[in-house]
Structures are given as structure tokens and as C-alpha cells.
Amino acid sequence: MDAIERDDDDIEFVETAYANVAEFVEQLLLPTYRRNPAKHRWDPRWWEYQEVAMRLEALWRSFEYLRLEGPTGMAVFFRDYLDPTMRELTSENGPFWRLDKLGDERGVPDAWPSESPPRNMF
Template sequence: MTNGMGEWDDELEDSRIDIDPAEDEPELFYTNVAEFVSGKLAPTYRRQLNVQGGVTWCPQWWKHAEAISRLEALWRAWEFLRLDGTTGISVWWRDHADHHMNVLLSADGPFKGCSPDDGHRSKLVPLPCEEPPEGLF
């Protein structure tokens, strides 16, 4: 009596065991977000910085939780989309870089209070949160 699987099913199952998922993963171009920011983003995304409420940037961006999260998202999206030889980089600029960089560089963004000359001076506090009623979620 058979288990309902043909011979080819047994062979397919055996071949799946031998597959190394790491082989299919492309190698990262930048090994971490800091390398991506200094090696790709900063030299490419050039802007005139203005400490009087215009475009802001903190040279110690890694001291800002929101910046870390957004820049990590930019890096991961870039690593994925760079492999698309058709519109990948255009999609990255339109859907990722321009969106996140507009937020990061905005006068009221996470770098508010910092300056490229004086560095990290942010005194922004987390959004206030209260515990939700028990059982709500």
C-alpha cells in the first residue's frame, strides 16, 4: 500500500532537504546601515542644510531612534531593489528615499534641534502614551 505519493513526490521531497536557502539569498552590498548611510546615501542625497528651520540633519543620526528605523528601512529596500535591473532604483527613489528623507530632513523631523556644525542637540521626547484599558486588545 502506498501513502498516495508517487515516486516523483519522494524525489521532490528528498531534493527539498538538500536545498540551502542561504544559497538563494543575494550578498549584501553594504554590510550594515552605517555603511549604507556613509557610503551611498550621504554622498548621493546632497542638500543645502539650514539650521534656521529648513533642511536639518544630525551627523550623529544613530542617536535618533526614528532615524535608525527609517534609514534601516531605506538600506534594506535599496539592497532588494538594486537587484531589479529595470525600474528598481527608480522605485527606491520614488517610494522609499524621497519619502523617508523628506521626513528625516524636515524642520520638524527627528533631527529638530541638531545641526551639521554643532551636532546632536535634540531634546525631543517620545510621544506620550497611556496604557489602554485591560482587555481592549
């Protein structure tokens, strides 16, 4: 069970349709979301990419919330969450950019370098 906030005062505990993001990806997303593999990239080890795992976790949580939002909840999920997320993840410039069109070359890109901002800046 997961807590879903309905408004500022009430927290309702609702059983999720999927226990976690991996279950959501394996049981709902991948069996139903199919695209041309010559134009879209996917790595079966998607969970090795921190960005992908974070985005899919957010997608799963959006699904769990919006599936309960009445007749248009799922339409909102597709339009505002699923389609933009999957376009970003599977595009040629997305996180799987190192994969060739057939998925033969793998590799999680290195993180970009960063310097810490000045103390107390944020």
C-alpha cells in the same frame, strides 16, 4: 548575506551590497544625497534618534531589495523610498527639529508620554 524573499515559496540568499545600515548611510547615502543645509537638517549622530535609525534601516533594506529588481528597481527606490524618507527626516519638523540651521544645537527629543491600552484590546 541576507535572506531576500522572492515569493512565498522561495527564499534566496543574496549578498547585500552594504553589511548594515551604518555602512549604507556612510558609504552611499551621505556621499550622494546632498541638500541645502539652510533648509534641511541632519545630525551626524543620526543613530541616537530611534525614529531615524528605524527609518534608515527600512530604507537600507528597501535599497538592497530594489537594486536587484531589474531596470526600474532603482527608480522605484528613489521615488517611493529614498525621496519621501529623506524629506521626512530632514524637514524642519522632522526628528532633527532641534538643530538650528548650522547644526549647532543638538538634542534628541523626549518620547511622548503613553498609557497602556486596556488589556486584550489588540
